[in-house]
Structure formats: structure tokens, C-alpha cells
């Protein structure tokens with residue numbers, strides 16, 4: 001899978017750790033910044049990854065900020081993105097099985113690194129369950145299309 005990573009300063013260390021963790025695996029990882037711990041605004045960083053996922057340049061995105069909340073809010077503004085803030089493994093699994101989440105957001109000031117890496121691994125390897133959940137995602141897309149007329 002092609003996976004884009006992004007963070008602000010609050011998530012920088014965790015983003016770097018996720019990049020190192022995924023480094024030896026089968027995935028192609030794209031680090032979209034930020035590149036250090038200097039304070040930066042999270043919206044442009046989240047938007048960059050979210051637009052890349054929506055355009056199909058990346059299969060999935062992982063965004064990290066202090067809480068994961070700001071990243072999730074921005075990413076979900078982009079049509080076609082289904083971003084899920086998951087600070088536990090159960091939610092990470094469900095966000096894939098039920099919601100076909102294509103972006104995972106994490107709160108680096110909320111959870112530790114060990115848990116974050118477990119969440120990432122679970123999220124990346126869990127498949128969408130389809131069936132009744134697919135019907136619900138169609139409804140979600142219908143709602144989205146009402147507010148994003150071309």
C-alpha cells in the first residue's frame with residue numbers, strides 16, 4: 001500500500017516513529033511533513049494528505065497531531081475522505097471493518113507510542129467488511145454529495 005504520513009509539531013515525534021516502524025514493511029511510505037518540532041498549523045498538513053488520498057495518489061493516510069482531533073476535522077472536509085480518530089485498537093479495527101476509513105488520525109499527547117504502533121498495525125491490516133456497512137457508506141456519500149456540488 002501507498003501510505004502518506006503527516007503531522008504537526010505536536011505529532012512530529014510519533015509520525016517519525018510510525019515512519020521508522022513501517023520502514024521495513026511491505027508498504028511505500030510518503031512523509032508529507034512536518035519536518036521538525038517548530039510550531040506549525042495543522043490544517044494545511046492535513047489537507048495535503050487528505051487531498052492525496054482523495055485523488056488516489058495514496059491508498060491510506062495517517063495524520064498525527066496533539067489530540068488527533070484537528071487533523072480529523074480537516075481531513076473529513078475533503079470529499080471522499082473517511083477519517084477516523086482512533087486512540088484505541090478496538091476503534092481502529094472497527095473504523096476499517098465498518099467505516100472503511102481511509103485516513104487514521106492519532107493524538108500524540110493522548111496515547112503512548114507502543115499503543116499507537118499497535119493501532120497503526122491493526123488499522124492497516126483490517127479489511128472493510130462490506131455488506132450492510134457498504135449500504136451505510138453509500139448513505140454517507142449521498143449526504144456528502146449534497147454539500148459538494150460540482
Ligand code: RB5
Pocket residue numbers: 008010011042065066067068069070071
Ligand atoms: C497544537 O498545539 C494542537 O492544537 C494540535 O496538535 C492538535 O491537537 C489540534 O487538534
